[in-house]
Amino acid sequence: MDHVVGLRCLVCGEVYAPGAVDYVCPRHGVDGTLDVLYDYERIGASCSPEDLRRSAEQGMWRFRPLLPVEPGSEVPPLLVGDTPMYPVPRLAARLGLRRVWVKDDGRNPTASLKDRPSALAVVKATEAGAGLLTTASTGNAAAALAGLCAAAGRPCLIFVPAAAPPAKVAQLLNYGATVLAVQGTYDQAFELCLEGSAAHGWYNRSTGINPYMSEGKKTVAYEICEQLGRQAPDAMFVSVGDGCILGGVYKGLRDLLALGWIDHMPRLYGVQAAGSNFLAEAWERGEDPLTKAPIEAHTVADSISAGLPRDRLKAFAAVEETDGAFVTVSDEEILAAIPVLARGSGVFAEPAAAASWAGLVRAADYGLVGPQDRVVVISTGSGLKDVTAARRAAEEAGAAPIEIAADREALERALADHGIGRGEA
Ligand SMILES: *Cc1c(COP(=O)(O)O)cnc(C)c1O
């Protein structure tokens, strides 16, 4: 990995040689998350954006020269990344905006953005010669690791809170993962996974602990800039639990800026659920996210429920250094955003993914974005991940099936009663 020059602790700034540390800064433990440093001159001399666009590799691996993997490492066969991004002019107009896109990362193989970091985890574990892969997760990171391990023919051990949505647990079981349903919160599952990994030498993919996860997530930012014609947007909305996606998006943009492949840094907006607002609260109150005490997190958007965001330093820097903001949205706003986004764009999002749209609605209201801005909203996971929440969202929007008897007369009555088809056919 000649293009990787080191790993820098976000607490003390100490730089470690690649391979000298596995997870976090030895001096700062789990707080000392590491940022991967690259030799941009070397990368820029070896490839161009056009080379990457036309690469023979698939999906996120087109960006291999900017990823912390050995050039010859084998990657899992599932197609991860290269997800679509759609302009949503009708939805934008309702907010007084003109140029808004939705990046649909629910279109990944296990239906969330987490496939990007998990694919990278499988490669890093193989490079490290590790046996068992493990992670703690609210559900999606686990499903992604399980799916990518299945594709690569490797075993994995998953720690989820017992309350994880059934669809996500169903994915894990069908992919063949060994699942430990922890009677506790995500934060407790995280600690247990950490202790088990230390004791047994498993390869730990958990967010925040593993410095490479934001590197996998950053590929979504590369694709977005590519899809905008090699330009950065002006503002981006990312839902935030542990903060790894937001930190990863920022990292991807910093890479492109350092390479001279984009000419400005977008403002980054982190969207948190009101009941899981650690970072938003720290930002509003001017508290240090490193020393702020954990909060109790409760939200319908399980994928962004985190009492102590593990990648809080990366996420905080993303907002602070780009002149962005943290925005909080209520569970009602999150649920309301699901049918709005689905009807206005065809993109069906799980609650945590729709939260980013709800954040844009707020931000437009606050005047943080305007018609001059090119805005990208990332939908991080599919609506099929949490059917119970989706059904509730539809009902709260007044949508319900019309029950009818199985005969023609009943059909005609229903058509008349509900005015179905009038002015359409
Ligand atoms: C994990 C996840 C998030 C939040 O990502 P963090 O890195 O924890 O901030 C948002 N949406 C979905 C669908 C997720 O799975």
Ligand SMILES: [Zn+2]
């Ligand atoms: Zn340190």
